[in-house]
Amino acid sequence: MPVGSYELNVSMSCKSFDRYRSVRTGPGYDIFHSTYYRLPVERSCSVVTTVHDYTYERYSSGLRRVVHSWQKNKAIKGSDKIICVSESTRRDLLEFSGLRADDNVVVIHNGVSDAYYPLEDVSLGPQVLFVGARAGYKNFTNAVLALEGLSGVKLLCVGGGQFDADELDMLERIVPGRYSHAGYLTNEQLNLEYNRSICLVYPSLYEGFGIPVLEAMRAGCPVVAVNSSSIPEVAGDAAILLECGEVEEMRSAIEFFCVTDNRSDFVGRGRIQAEKFSWDETFNKTLAVYEELLGQKIWN
Structure with missing residues (x-):
């Protein structure tokens, strides 16, 4: 050219x-x-x-x-x-x-795409978001177990393919009636779900980068992730970074974001962090x- x-x-x-x-x-x-x-x-x-x-x-x-x-x-x-x-x-x-x-x-x-941003007049729902693949090191099982004791909080999964038989069995045992899979979403649709969610739960034990962390932050959705690989580099001090992604620490982090003031604090931090990318x-x-x-x- x-x-x-x-x-x-x-x-x-x-x-x-x-x-x-x-x-x-x-x-x-x-x-x-x-x-x-x-x-x-x-x-x-x-x-x-x-x-x-x-x-x-x-x-x-x-x-x-x-x-x-x-x-x-x-x-x-x-x-x-x-x-x-x-x-x-x-x-x-x-x-x-x-x-x-x-x-x-x-x-x-x-x-991070500018397709992600806060929306006005969107009500926060009783849901946490899980984006991407779910197998192995993605730590999906612990994310589900973290919701077991949080009655009324739903899990919405995006991407990663439909739930398989083992996942459905686990979900029915642990969070019956409180889970769904959104399938493929456009940027606009995913941005809406970020805006509706209490937080993004992104407990992967390894990532080369972790773009959903920045998408969520840019959309005004707080992030729960694990302090490993590239995640602290991307998230800075704008997310709750878990020591090792265990169930109890993940559950405590979700509960923390159920408090309005706590959530608002990290929403502000996230927007500042996302602007760096x-x-x-x-x-x-x-x-x-x-x-x-x-x-x-x-x-x-």
């Missing part, structure tokens, strides 16, 4: 069906930026790779982990510049990749990486 008097061609690859294959770009590209660990077949340009997390390395095993880690490390070692979405991911990269130095690694945080800033810092590789200013 023309930028001033200089023409910059950027080939972007993303996760797809053939995500394990190298990419044939053809001639004329200045930068190849992969967001899912792919490399160009013919090395004729600078290569940038974005590393999101180390979930596979920490929580998977067997062939699945071996293949993923092989591809990721191949991309890392074949890149001129590596972007990590958090300091936590950067530390994981140094731990798992075998790199001895991180001179070519830069941290560029994700942003934007996609415009992500764009500007990514552009700076391109300009460093090219040795030339390409955007005014």
Whole structure:
């Protein structure tokens, strides 16, 4: 694409069906930026790779982990510049990749969409929100158990697929009649649910970044999360961060947000924290990486 008097061609690859294959770009590209660990077949340009997390390395095993880690490390070692979405991911990269130095690694945080914001005339409901996948390290079972003793408080899950048979059995035993699954929601619909909820319960034990934390804060919904991986980096002092995501501490945090003054305090903190993250800033810092590789200013 023309930028001033200089023409910059950027080939972007993303996760797809053939995500394990190298990419044939053809001639004329200045930068190849992969967001899912792919490399160009013919090395004729600078290569940038974005590393999101180390979930596979920490929580998977067997062939699945071996293949993923092989591809990721191949991309890392074949890149001129590596972007990590958090300091936590950067530390994981140094731990798992075998790199001895991180001179070519830069941290560029994700942003948060301006589609999330406080709504006027929306009544707060007796519900807590759980967003995203629910298996394993996402700590969903403890979130359900935390609601067991909070009569009248409902659980709304968004994303992560429909409840399976084991989840339905657990929900019926622990919070019968107090749970629902919203399926896929648009940004507008999810923003409404953030505005309706007492809090977002996001008890994941590991995240490369954790965008729902910022979405909730931007929408004026307090957050309960776990003080691990990237979460404290993203949440700052604007969320209740649990020591290890156990049931009792999660239940106490939800009860804390059932008090109006407590909730209002963290709503204000959350809005300030969310303002520190934007996609415009992500764009500007990514552009700076391109300009460093090219040795030339390409955007005014």
